[in-house]
């Protein structure tokens with residue numbers, strides 16, 4: 172039997188989720204935490220779930236954002252022989268911004284919270300893996316809160332490990348990188364894809380501790396967020412002032428209480444009138460990423 176378990180990082184670590192897949196003979200982790208403090212706590216949790224008979228074989232990364240891989244180091248140190256993998260398109264995006272993001276986040280959280288050299292994944296050449304006899308498929312590249320993400324589909328359990336394609340309903344959605352209508356549309360198409368799989372369980376990329384997983388509610392939350400983004404930003408007749416834009420999303424999602432300055436602050440500055448744009452975080456080739464390429468998997 173394959174079982175899924177998830178671990179929620181601290182609020183400071185943006186409440187990102189780490190997923191553990193266990194079988195009687197082998198285990199696998201998806202998305203290590205952002206911060207070292209969370210990774211050390213996660214190690215204790217892992218040690219309670221792993222035994223010598225179901226060793227940790229590999230760690231996979233869904234996408235290039237630092238909050239989904241920066242603190243793999245202590246886990247890899249604790250489980251020698253475990254491989255760190257990402258799809259080649261994820262690795263390409265990590266390579267593109269690695270030095271800049273390590274310097275930036277170390278300046279925010281300090282060297283005690285960010286490894287000096289977060290381990291980079293090796294490119295994983297397959298579109299699936301078999302864990303203890305169970306098939307898991309890598310669906311990607313797809314668009315979520317950034318381009319070039321992998322969604323993991325476990326058909327036997329009807330479970331999706333969604334990374335930042337689906338956000339739990341306790342958190343604001345990172346829409347700051349939706350720099351073109353094509354990216355917004357492509358993310359909505361990824362949500363359609365997940366819905367068509369008819370999953371019973373979805374493990375989102377972020378969710379506050381204490382909230383239960385709810386596949387339908389979390390999908391609906393992410394959709395509603397993108398719909399509001401479409402109405403107020405992507406297809407709005409005029410730009411709103413920064414504070415007004417911040418307030419619209421804050422009021423519309425009152426249950427999302429944590430990390431508002433990070434999620435809403437960056438979003439409102441990126442798209443609001445008079446905002447200070449986070450230039451270093453811009454997509455290097457946003458005009459080159461058209462719908463034709465982003466949704467090239469759709470034949471309809």
Ligand SMILES: [Zn+2]
Nearest residue numbers: 236238335376
């Ligand atoms: Zn994230």
